[in-house]
Amino acid sequence: MKISVIGCGYLGAVHAAGMAELGHTVVGVDIDAQKIAALTSGRAPFFEPGVDGLLQSRSDRLRFTTDISEVADAEVHFIAVGTPQAEGGAAADMRFVDAAFASLVPHLRPGALVVGKSTVPVGTAAAIAPQVEAAGASLAWNPEFLREGFAVADTLTPDRLVYGVRAGDDASVALLDRVYSTTLASGTPRIVTDFATAELVKVSANAFLATKISFINAMAEIAEVTGADVTTLADAIGHDTRIGRRFLNAGVGFGGGCLPKDIRAFQARADELGVGHALEFLDHVDQINQRRRARVVELALAALDDQGSRDATVAVLGLAFKPNSDDVRDSPAVDVAVALAREGVRVVATDPQAQRSAARKAPAVTIAPTVEEAINAASVVLVLTEWPEYRDLDPAALAPLTPARVVIDGRNCLDADKWRAAGWTYRGLGRS
Numbered sequence: 001m002k003i004s005v006i007g008c009g010y011l012g013a014v015h016a017a018g019m020a021e022l023g024h025t026v027v028g029v030d031i032d033a034q035k036i037a038a039l040t041s042g043r044a045p046f047f048e049p050g051v052d053g054l055l056q057s058r059s060d061r062l063r064f065t066t067d068i069s070e071v072a073d074a075e076v077h078f079i080a081v082g083t084p085q086a087e088g089g090a091a092a093d094m095r096f097v098d099a100a101f102a103s104l105v106p107h108l109r110p111g112a113l114v115v116g117k118s119t120v121p122v123g124t125a126a127a128i129a130p131q132v133e134a135a136g137a138s139l140a141w142n143p144e145f146l147r148e149g150f151a152v153a154d155t156l157t158p159d160r161l162v163y164g165v166r167a168g169d170d171a172s173v174a175l176l177d178r179v180y181s182t183t184l185a186s187g188t189p190r191i192v193t194d195f196a197t198a199e200l201v202k203v204s205a206n207a208f209l210a211t212k213i214s215f216i217n218a219m220a221e222i223a224e225v226t227g228a229d230v231t232t233l234a235d236a237i238g239h240d241t242r243i244g245r246r247f248l249n250a251g252v253g254f255g256g257g258c259l260p261k262d263i264r265a266f267q268a269r270a271d272e273l274g275v276g277h278a279l280e281f282l283d284h285v286d287q288i289n290q291r292r293r294a295r296v297v298e299l300a301l302a303a304l305d306d307q308g309s310r311d312a313t314v315a316v317l318g319l320a321f322k323p324n325s326d327d328v329r330d331s332p333a334v335d336v337a338v339a340l341a342r343e344g345v346r347v348v349a350t351d352p353q354a355q356r357s358a359a360r361k362a363p364a365v366t367i368a369p370t371v372e373e374a375i376n377a378a379s380v381v382l383v384l385t386e387w388p389e390y391r392d393l394d395p396a397a398l399a400p401l402t403p404a405r406v407v408i409d410g411r412n413c414l415d416a417d418k419w420r421a422a423g424w425t426y427r428g429l430g431r432s
Ligand SMILES: NC(=O)C1=CN([C@@H]2O[C@H](COP(=O)(O)OP(=O)(O)OC[C@H]3O[C@@H](n4cnc5c(N)ncnc54)[C@H](O)[C@@H]3O)[C@@H](O)[C@H]2O)C=CC1
Pocket: 006, 007, 008, 009, 010, 011, 012, 029, 030, 031, 032, 035, 080, 081, 082, 083, 084, 096, 097, 099, 100, 103, 117, 118, 119, 120, 144, 145, 146, 147, 148, 257, 258
């Protein structure tokens, strides 16, 4: 099948490559000429394991362009443009979605299917459908659940597929089934529903995940004043299969281009719909999350005060919002580093992949190419992204680099006993 993907960022580029891997002929469109040039040369403009391999191995049926008219012969068009938090507000900024539809509609051929993938406020598809239908085409909403760092696997073998369509629009369902025939053949569950439910499935899934993380971080706050250990608590409650252990890792909290902005946009939309009270709890979820960042800053400053001076260096290991990504959008690590720099502390940070993106975002932070250079002579070491290489650090080998030997484990990812045995003062979050 001929497919187009409009918007080739973290989601769209992986989706385009994934669709080519599933056997389709794909054209990816973006307004950013630099991204298109990188993708055309077989390189994703961001770090995501496995994507470059797909871009290169499927180049025979995958191309990228800035010219929207090149999508005209596609049967199915995916919309994957950004829906960031609007500046100065909580709602989603829908300008990119509106512009993408406006540029696509004149090129639609009758019978084509436009499929929204972007995460949008409930009600968006119903509002947009008439302009698509006026061109003799149909609209479906097929939200995406991929995780950065696992984007390729999540695209090729998702946990589920959700199709939001007009009541009785069997033709669109059949087209989507053809798009995902390989995925469906491997037994992936598929839910066919209306536009509103499909849109809500996406934001409620992210709201649930954010709530789960903030729940355990709230327990961490309690653990901190009671001497309890939140990690043991998470293990213990996680054994209950109704609760589950996943997404119960307490630490500096959630960040990224999705969970934070999605819970805020969801609340803003509920307000518009006159049911803001239903999602008031998400405000607390957000506040708990923000408090964890402030807590790490507080712990770092307290550790400096213990050593008698704030005229010192803090080393930050990890800048990406999660491992296996170079994404620093709303990254807790970057936020903490910037907050410390604002307090007059010299912050030297490193990350295996996010050094460049973080340097652009946080010029007040000095970027070091290696862990050793970041830690050298630092009074406090913060671990803020649980990269495997940081989990596996040898505390004994690092100890001579820093006379103070204080480590604050913002992701509870280090082996506390091993660090203490090597002479470090270890401090986790929510751990005695
Ligand atoms: N990043 C992720 O892991 C996931 C993202 N999503 C959702 O997918 C959407 C996209 O997110 P990301 O890929 O992370 O954003 P992104 O910012 O990385 O990519 C968006 C892309 O759209 C392009 N664009 C903007 N206007 C355009 C237009 N009129 N025509 C063509 N291209 C245009 C931008 O240049 C950019 O490359 C958002 O709604 C997000 O919430 C959903 C699931 C996972």
